[in-house]
Amino acid sequence: MVFLLAIVTGILTTAGVYMILRRSFVRVILGLAFIGHAANLLIFTVGRITEGKAAFVTEGLSSITEPFADPLPQALILTAIVIGFGVQAFLIVLFKQNYKSIGSDDLDDMNTTDKLGQ
Amino acid sequence: MMKVLAILPVLIPFFAAILTLFFGKRIFAQRVIFSVSSGLVLLVSFFLLEHAFNTGIFSFQAGGWDAPFGISFVVDKLSAIMIAISGLMAFASSFYAFATIDKEREKFGFYTLLSTLFMGINGSFLTGDIFNLYVWFEVMLMSSFVLIALGGTKPQLEGAVKYVTLNLISSTFFLIAVGILYGMAGTLNMADLAVKIPAHPEGWLTTTVALLFLIAFGIKSAVFPLFFWLPASYHTPPAVVSAVFAGMLTKVGVYAMIRVFTLIFSNNPEITHSVILVIAGFTMLVGVLGAAAQNDIRRILSFHIVSQIGYMIMGLGLNSPIAVAGAVFYIIHHIIVKTNLFLIGGVIKEIRGTYSLEKLGGVYKAYPLLGLLFLIPALSLAGIPPLSGFWAKFSLVKAGLESEAWFITALSLFVSILTLYSMMKIWNEVFWKDTPPEFDVTDRYSEFSVSKKVLLIAPAVGLAIVTIVIGFYTAPFFDAASSSASELLNKTGYIESVLRLK
Numbered sequence: 001m002v003f004l005l006a007i008v009t010g011i012l013t014t015a016g017v018y019m020i021l022r023r024s025f026v027r028v029i030l031g032l033a034f035i036g037h038a039a040n041l042l043i044f045t046v047g048r049i050t051e052g053k054a055a056f057v058t059e060g061l062s063s064i065t066e067p068f069a070d071p072l073p074q075a076l077i078l079t080a081i082v083i084g085f086g087v088q089a090f091l092i093v094l095f096k097q098n099y100k101s102i103g104s105d106d107l108d109d110m111n112t113t114d115k116l117g118q
Numbered sequence: 119m120m121k122v123l124a125i126l127p128v129l130i131p132f133f134a135a136i137l138t139l140f141f142g143k144r145i146f147a148q149r150v151i152f153s154v155s156s157g158l159v160l161l162v163s164f165f166l167l168e169h170a171f172n173t174g175i176f177s178f179q180a181g182g183w184d185a186p187f188g189i190s191f192v193v194d195k196l197s198a199i200m201i202a203i204s205g206l207m208a209f210a211s212s213f214y215a216f217a218t219i220d221k222e223r224e225k226f227g228f229y230t231l232l233s234t235l236f237m238g239i240n241g242s243f244l245t246g247d248i249f250n251l252y253v254w255f256e257v258m259l260m261s262s263f264v265l266i267a268l269g270g271t272k273p274q275l276e277g278a279v280k281y282v283t284l285n286l287i288s289s290t291f292f293l294i295a296v297g298i299l300y301g302m303a304g305t306l307n308m309a310d311l312a313v314k315i316p317a318h319p320e321g322w323l324t325t326t327v328a329l330l331f332l333i334a335f336g337i338k339s340a341v342f343p344l345f346f347w348l349p350a351s352y353h354t355p356p357a358v359v360s361a362v363f364a365g366m367l368t369k370v371g372v373y374a375m376i377r378v379f380t381l382i383f384s385n386n387p388e389i390t391h392s393v394i395l396v397i398a399g400f401t402m403l404v405g406v407l408g409a410a411a412q413n414d415i416r417r418i419l420s421f422h423i424v425s426q427i428g429y430m431i432m433g434l435g436l437n438s439p440i441a442v443a444g445a446v447f448y449i450i451h452h453i454i455v456k457t458n459l460f461l462i463g464g465v466i467k468e469i470r471g472t473y474s475l476e477k478l479g480g481v482y483k484a485y486p487l488l489g490l491l492f493l494i495p496a497l498s499l500a501g502i503p504p505l506s507g508f509w510a511k512f513s514l515v516k517a518g519l520e521s522e523a524w525f526i527t528a529l530s531l532f533v534s535i536l537t538l539y540s541m542m543k544i545w546n547e548v549f550w551k552d553t554p555p556e557f558d559v560t561d562r563y564s565e566f567s568v569s570k571k572v573l574l575i576a577p578a579v580g581l582a583i584v585t586i587v588i589g590f591y592t593a594p595f596f597d598a599a600s601s602s603a604s605e606l607l608n609k610t611g612y613i614e615s616v617l618r619l620k
Contacts, residue, residue: 020287032286039293046301073300076249080293083256087286090263094278101272110276113350116414 005045012038025095025105032091036084040077047073120169121178124193126162127201127240130155131208135233145224149216152229156208156236163202170198171598175605175615177246185616186307190246192616195602196446200243200373203453206584207365208236210577214461215358217573218468223269223356231268235261235362242370246616248299249306251374252292255338259285262367266355277351284347288337295330302327308381309616312609316385328383328390332397335378339371341431342400345424349408352423353416353473357464360416364423365457369449372430376445379434380606387437395435399526402428406536415463415473415548418540419456422499425533426452432526433514439607441517443600444510450595451498451506451588458495458581462488465574466548469563475544480553484561489549491575494582496545498589500538506588509596 012034019031050069057064095105102109134155141147169176170193179188193201212232219228238258245251263285267278300306302323303314318324333344340348348368352360375394383390405425412418430452433445465488466481467473482489498505501512511534518527553559566574588595605611 020283028283032283032290035287035290039290039297042294043297043300046297048301070304072306073297076297076300079249079253083253083260086260087256087263087282090260091282091286094263094267094275094282097267097270098275098279101275107279110279112273113277113280113354116273116353116417 001049001051002045005041005049009038009041009045012041023107025099025107028107029088029091029095033084033088036080036088040080040084043073043077043080047076120176123162123165123169124176124178124191124244125180127159127166127205127244128237130158130162131233131237131240135230135237138230138233139227143225145221148224148229149212152215152233153209153212155233156205156212159236159240160202160205160209163198163205166193166198167202169193170195171601175611177616185246185618186305186310189250190307190309190616191244192246192309192612193244194612194615195598195605196373196376197243199446199450199598199602200369201240203450204236204239204243204366207362207453207457208232210581211358211362211457211461213573214361214464214577217570218358218464219356220269226268228265228268231261231265232362235265239366239370243373246308247306248308248311248378249296252289252296255292255370255374256289258367258370259289262363265359266351266363268359269356271354273354277354280347281351284337284344288334288344291330291337292334295327295334298323298327298330307616308377309613312381312613313617315382321386324383325386325389328379328386329393331378331383332375332390332393335371335375336397337371339368339375339427339431340424341397341427342404342424345401345405345427348424349412349417349420352420353414357416357460357467360420361457361460361464364419364460365453368423368427369430369453372427372434372445372449375431376434376442376606380442381609381612384437384607384609391435391437394431395523395526398428398432398435399529400428401425401431402530402533406533406540409540410536410543413475415466415475415478415544416460417473418544419459419463422537422540423456425537426456426499428533429511429514429530432530433517436514436517436521436523436526437607438517438521439600439603440513440520442606443596443603444513444517446602447513447596447599448510450599451510451585454581454584454588455495455498455507458578458585459492459499461578461581462492462495465578468566468574469561471560471562475547477554477557477559478548479551480549480559482549483552485563488575489545491578491582492549493545494585496541497538498585500541501534502538504589506585506592506595509589509592513596 016031016034019027050067053068055068055071137151138148175194177192181188238254241254263282337344405421409418409421430445430448433441498507501507
């Protein structure tokens with residue numbers, strides 16, 4: 001399972017980097033999303049996956065018995081997903097506004113900031 | 119009592135943000151709320167400073183779960199200093215915002231966003247939990263994303279794209295590093311990490327994670343070769359926004375770097391701190407050379423931020439008590455001076471309507487006092503005695519000589535000459551040369567109302583006075599920096615305070 005997740009994380013990262021390096025707006029957004037998901041999967045994998053053992057104390061016992069699934073990485077990922085979702089929504093609107101003002105979806109056409117003050 | 123005080127720098131901007139939302143279109147009320155709230159943060163920070171320097175490190179656990187399980191908030195000397203400066207910057211820039219920000223932006227939640235921005239900044243300074251630091255970074259970044267794009271002019275939108283994309287990549291690196299760190303140590307509390315990470319059997323993994331953090335914070339604090347987003351975006355938003363960004367945001371990255379590399383990753387300095395030192399050298403030089411090629415006041419100043427960040431992390435890289443003290447003192451000096459330069463640049467733009475060196479000229483003839491006001495932070499930035507920048511550079515050079523790091527010390531002196539060249543370039547082009555006849559100059563200063571004039575100039579004058587005070591009355595400020603440096607390098611106090619070992 002860990003091996004499989006590691007492969008998927010690697011593929012997502014590769015695809016993300018490739019997409020970010022493209023010049024089209026949409027691909028950059030997708031690339032950032034891919035890399036974000038790769039990071040989430042990585043936390044999930046690094047947090048040691050335990051199948052079918054929720055972190056509950058069994059009735060009659062006073063403490064939890066090993067092994068159990070660590071709930072903290074999942075909480076971290078949830079936080080990261082929520083933040084990532086908000087940021088991506090903002091990104092899409094931002095790129096759309098840019099598309100309106102530049103009239104193309106090529107990142108190379110974004111050179112107004114460099115020409116300012118010349 | 120102290121518990122409440124320690125959380126107030128986060129809570130005050132939070133409630134200010136909510137309150138401003140209630141006053142949707144009533145701008146005056148929003149202005150009052152923002153100004154009062156930032157004044158209150160400044161006031162609270164004095165209590166925090168008093169406690170941090172007289173009693174020691176204060177820490178408490180939000181939610182009542184003991185460390186390392188709960189989320190810790192820690193007020194040590196460095197945090198208290200940073201909170202005080204952030205309060206001062208919010209307070210000073212609030213007046214400037216009243217005079218310069220247009221009604222549309224104000225109605226669109228400008229003060230709400232500025233409040234949440236300072237909430238994120240203050241949270242980053244106070245937290246003692248590495249994942250919580252990530253969350254505060256995101257709070258800060260989200261507000262800054264909207265602030266930089268607010269208004270929607272073409273350069274702003276394009277600057278925002280560059281700013282947002284690279285900062286998101288940095289956040290991803292941060293998240294990955296935090297994930298691996300949790301996998302290694304099973305904890306996220308920084309004090310607990312400071313105990314467990316140096317004892318971790320796989321040293322190479324520690325170094326890898328340390329360098330991942332260096333990339334994440336390096337993008338945020340705009341170091342070589344990760345700084346390209348900064349000069350591409352900081353000159354696009356309104357003057358007050360770029361002044362706050364220039365002063366505070368990159369320094370949050372530097373703060374995080376100092377915190378992480380003194381507390382958690384301090385056991386393998388041959389690799390990590392050498393890398394930091396090399397980066398510092400390149401950052402200083404490339405930033406200042408980039409500035410020399412620019413023809414826009416704010417773009418020159420933006421490149422100088424990059425160059426100055428190099429000095430701060432040079433202090434971190436040298437890793438001796440006096441070097442870290444120099445870095446902390448440099449942050450104090452730099453935030454005030456840099457914000458002030460951007461504010462004065464904004465004043466020139468308000469008067470003459472442009473930032474372009476080519477189109478400006480003769481400002482000294484028309485406004486000699488404004489010229490003087492510019493010279494104070496400009497010369498301080500270059501490190502001319504007796505202003506604050508001189509002492510900041512002096513302590514770093516002294517630290518460099520003591521550590522026998524000849525090359526970086528020589529480089530830092532060379533870069534400060536180039537900094538002086540850049541400042542003199544602005545001085546010559548904007549203030550000294552005659553107004554270029556081929557450009558139509560409209561001088562709008564006489565049209566301004568008295569209140570606008572006061573609000574425009576007062577923050578710059580106030581910050582210039584602070585610069586002079588730090589310059590002439592250096593001892594207490596430097597003592598504060600050096601005692602916070604010794605606290606940073608001797609981490610047992612921090613660990614004992616958070617984990618309640620005493």
